Amino acid sequence: MDKIIVRGGRQLTGTVKVEGAKNAVLPVITASLIASEGKSVINDVPALADVYTIKEVLSNMNANVRFENNTVTVDASEPLTTEAPMEYVRKMRASVLVLGPLLARYGHAKVAMPGGCAIGSRPIDLHLKGFEAMGAKVHVGNGFVEVHAEGRLQGAKIYLDVPSVGATENIMMAAALAEGRTILENCAKEPEIVDLANFLNKMGARVIGAGTETIKIDGVEKLTGAEHTIIPDRIEAGTFMVAAAITGGNVLVRGAELEHMRSLVSKMEEMGVKISEEVDGLRVIGPKNLKATDLKTLPHPGFPTDMQSQMMALMLNAKGTSVITETVFENRFMHVEEFRRMNAKIKIEGRSVIVEGPVTLQGAEVAATDLRAGAALILAGLTAEGYTRVTELKHLDRGYVDLTEKLAQLGADIERVNDEDIVIVDATEKQQTSAS
Ligand SMILES: CC(=O)N[C@H]1[C@@H](OP(=O)(O)OP(=O)(O)OC[C@H]2O[C@@H](n3ccc(=O)[nH]c3=O)[C@H](O)[C@@H]2O)O[C@H](CO)[C@@H](O)[C@@H]1O
Numbered sequence: 325m326d327k328i329i330v331r332g333g334r335q336l337t338g339t340v341k342v343e344g345a346k347n348a349v350l351p352v353i354t355a356s357l358i359a360s361e362g363k364s365v366i367n368d369v370p371a372l373a374d375v376y377t378i379k380e381v382l383s384n385m386n387a388n389v390r391f392e393n394n395t396v397t398v399d400a401s402e403p404l405t406t407e408a409p410m411e412y413v414r415k416m417r418a419s420v421l422v423l424g425p426l427l428a429r430y431g432h433a434k435v436a437m438p439g440g441c442a443i444g445s446r447p448i449d450l451h452l453k454g455f456e457a458m459g460a461k462v463h464v465g466n467g468f469v470e471v472h473a474e475g476r477l478q479g480a481k482i483y484l485d486v487p488s489v490g491a492t493e494n495i496m497m498a499a500a501l502a503e504g505r506t507i508l509e510n511c512a513k514e515p516e517i518v519d520l521a522n523f524l525n526k527m528g529a530r531v532i533g534a535g536t537e538t539i540k541i542d543g544v545e546k547l548t549g550a551e552h553t554i555i556p557d558r559i560e561a562g563t564f565m566v567a568a569a570i571t572g573g574n575v576l577v578r579g580a581e582l583e584h585m586r587s588l589v590s591k592m593e594e595m596g597v598k599i600s601e602e603v604d605g606l607r608v609i610g611p612k613n614l615k616a617t618d619l620k621t622l623p624h625p626g627f628p629t630d631m632q633s634q635m636m637a638l639m640l641n642a643k644g645t646s647v648i649t650e651t652v653f654e655n656r657f658m659h660v661e662e663f664r665r666m667n668a669k670i671k672i673e674g675r676s677v678i679v680e681g682p683v684t685l686q687g688a689e690v691a692a693t694d695l696r697a698g699a700a701l702i703l704a705g706l707t708a709e710g711y712t713r714v715t716e717l718k719h720l721d722r723g724y725v726d727l728t729e730k731l732a733q734l735g736a737d738i739e740r741v742n743d744e745d746i747v748i749v750d751a752t753e754k755q756q757t758s759a760s
């Protein structure tokens with residue numbers, strides 16, 4: 325089993341480049357299934373475990389998919405099967421995004437029902453309600469969800485109870501080939517939604533309003549493969565911004581888009597971090613003393629839940645009491661217990677946590693309970709005394725490319741090792757070990 329070992333105390337400096345966004349590339353790759361003609365060429369694709377998983381999903385459905393040098397090409401012009409293999413849906417919830425494309429093109433799709441996960445129950449009822457409103461029949465049973473439509477889907481007016489990112493994407497893709505106009509209200513406004521709409525439009529779809537709370541889609545008869553470059557990953561960028569801030573460092577995060585990250589930038593500035601826009605990214609300079617603040621996660625343009633745990637690591641180093649309220653996922657505080665192993669003073673009260681800082685964090689063995697929890701524990705390790713060992717890296721590999729190497733290049737004392745190779749113990753740790 326791999327572990328990441330980090331020793332705190334180094335200031336990070338230099339430049340780091342952001343990859344293409346995981347949450348944009350997954351829907352864009354699934355959207356390429358709609359094209360009954362031509363090849364799609366998708367650039368700036370990060371080499372993430374999730375991308376390899378979605379590639380396998382598509383290949384198993386008879387699409388011809390290649391992934392080389394950060395470019396994915398998809399040729400879906402041969403007839404496809406309309407069932408996604410269960411093993412992949414288990415690995416990655418975003419596999420449910422094949423439902424909309426397959427339903428649009430073939431009037432049928434079947435996938436394993438995605439389970440709950442560490443951060444909450446994550447139902448897909450809103451995706452299914454949207455399909456039903458367009459005339460599809462939905463059957464859920466024996467661990468599968470199956471959707472059917474007789475003839476073309478029909479454009480419809482659909483109001484989402486909550487602005488779900490996945491439901492907005494799935495419905496937008498299904499509506500691309502529906503007969504007539506679909507109006508999707510209270511939809512998600514994330515930059516990744518805009519990226520998907522741009523790709524669909526390049527394929528010949530007619531989607532307007534992406535990025536606002538109402539999206540209108542006029543269905544067309546067919547879509548053709550297109551070329552597209554994925555937007556930068558705002559969550560990876562944010563993770564490096566926190567790494568710079570937490571170590572009092574000075575880092576240029578190349579590719580970070582201010583427009584996609586206003587809520588994060590403004591919170592970090594409230595904490596005393598200096599952030600300035602440069603031609604090719606954002607420069608982040610950490611202050612000597614960080615100030616406490618409060619934040620509430622919300623759908624975009626509110627504060628992103630995917631940056632909540634990393635900000636908690638920053639707050640542990642800030643002077644005063646900070647409060648985080650998580651409103652998007654009901655169980656996204658699994659990292660709190662792990663931070664406590666590192667001497668953090670955090671209380672959970674319902675959907676809020678109260679963080680007292682600054683504390684002297686102590687290195688410990690901690691588990692990455694989910695993707696962003698893993699990143700947050702590494703960030704905390706950058707300021708902790710002694711060694712922090714982060715385990716359960718499978719989550720982290722879903723969302724970060726070469727995180728260890730990139731942080732090491734910025735000056736962090738960090739390495740990824742296989743369990744059996746671990747022999748190093750520093751002086752502090754030897755003392756702790758012999759004292760215990
Ligand atoms: C691959 C991808 O893009 N993942 C992102 C996407 O996940 P994902 O698309 O799964 O997240 P959603 O926006 O759908 O979920 C937001 C909230 O809506 C609820 N909900 C969602 C669908 C539904 O049918 N019914 C329902 O009740 C969820 O339980 C959750 O409480 O957006 C999340 C919220 O920004 C991010 O944390 C994830 O990183």
Ligand SMILES: C=C(OP(=O)(O)O)C(=O)O
Pocket residue numbers: 347417418443630695696723
């Ligand atoms: C929760 C996340 O992703 P996913 O929806 O792929 O689980 C995330 O990126 O933080």
